[in-house]
Amino acid sequence: MLTVQVFAVFFVIALAGIPLYYAMIATTAGIVYFKDLPYQLDSLFLNLIAGVEPFILIAVPLFIFAGELLSQGGVGKRIVAFARVLFGWLPGGMGVVTIVSCLLFGGVSGSAIADTAAIGSLVAPTMKDKGYHPDFTAALLSVAGTLALLMPLSIPFLVFAFVSGASMRILSMSGVIPGMICALALAIVCVRYGKKTGCDNGSERASLKEIWVVTKDAGPALLMPVIIVGGIWTGTFTPTEAAAIAVVYGLLVSLFLYKDLKFRHLPALALKAFQTSASVLLVIGATGVLSWLLTAEMVAVQLAEWIQSLVSHPWQFLLLLNIVLLLLGIFIEPLPAMLLTAPLFLPMAQALGIDLILMGVIMVMNLSIALYTPPVGGTLFVAAKLCKASIGGMSKHIIPLMGMNIVVLFMTTYIPWLSKALPRFLFGVG
């Protein structure tokens, strides 16, 4: 009964346009007050502070700041140039270049919105000149930008690791193969689009010399994920330390090597990054307060028992999880959706013997789809704005791209090898 009350109160408040941070605090305080539960509010709010202080969470603002530094520091254009000499010759080549650029840039930014905005602003004019329809370009960008969430420095993975207690080291590698399969699936759609419309039959193949020159220029940017992932892989750094190294590396590359940034730009970038992270962290903290109440009142256990009475096999639970998250994602942004659902789904998954790492990958893949599901979504809006496209026009182009991603999502759900192979190969676990 309390479960229904908590969710009903929260969703009514949140859907009324109250910021999620306040909605969660209000739900917790309201339930405690009106149900006369024996908890002091000041003790409950200590969980709000405890929710934002853990050392591992420092990685969130630091990775966001590193992403900002690289987005503004000229890394994007070098990555696009690199992808272009490698894949520009394919039919639908600029589309493939966009996907590869998003995949590589996602490896340094970890943010889907930053990925879409940074790569989109570079490729959209060229795609327009080649004759790609702006609606298709925007649809492709909104989908390809979300590949960042499956790459090793993914911020949702970091948040999931914190919420679930899963190893960030293993989690960071588990999205790579599904991410690459998604990229391949999207590339097939682009090649088909290029051939069908005849707008882009591919440019001439680049010579080895051209490839070398562009690779050398993009090298420092491409090296960052290698250093970070290598450090985490060998156990040299924790994720938080890796984030600090990413910031320092981003500063060195942007200020001294590419020289696209100046020292005077840093305060504004830091402010933006820490404001963005604060909006995420306070929701994490408020979720901590609500989760504490739900745990103390045994709500999660009761809900897990109820779900277990409905589903008896892990495959049924995973199907239910995918459907719930895809539907939830239509209305709620990925991180809040994850923070809301993870504390409820995790005990059930553990009761059914489902691996935490697999859960993390499935949740992040679902929620990345939410970013471009019409009518609302973070990358959907950014891409529409960049390409001056309409959401309605984009929708028909999004359907085949989304279809491909849903196929990969179900492959990842029911073939655990896809998420486990790389961590197992690198760490011998997973």
Add this chain to the structure above:
Amino acid sequence: MSTAEHSVADKPHVLLPCGPVQAWPIHLLARLIDWALVVAAFVMITLVFFNVCAHAFGKDLAETTEACELLMVWVSFLGGASIIRRSGHMTITEFIDKLEGKSRLVADFFVQVFALVILAILFWNGLIIVENNWGNILTVLGIPMSIQYMPLAIASGAGMVFVVYDLFQILCGKSREERYGVDE
């Protein structure tokens, strides 16, 4: 939320963006919070990187870890206060955005009254937490835990000022575009 599409390189003379145009006391408070946030952020980055360097020499400095956790609480809550002024908290706006003109102003008024009540609860309980923890000392840094817990009350108090000012603007009939600027 914010995106990377506005290049800072386009604004070479602005160290920190000013945000929406507001009365000078509000602007002053906001600038104070923004700069405190930036300074705390750079100190935190430096400390974490310093710890990485110490690790390279086989040392682990517990002081930096505890100081970073303390700063993390400060930057989270100060960041939260900073984005109140820019209407930047994560919100499900799909339904409220359908409202226009006067009905949107009325909805904004009720949202801000709700926010004010929650911030007041947080402010009051934040003060109780600070009051109760002067005697408890952080293990390594040896300073009262109240310093770590203080930003809840401070940021909620600052947030209340921004929300009251916004309510005043709403009562004056100013639209969201006028209050937050077109990009917000």
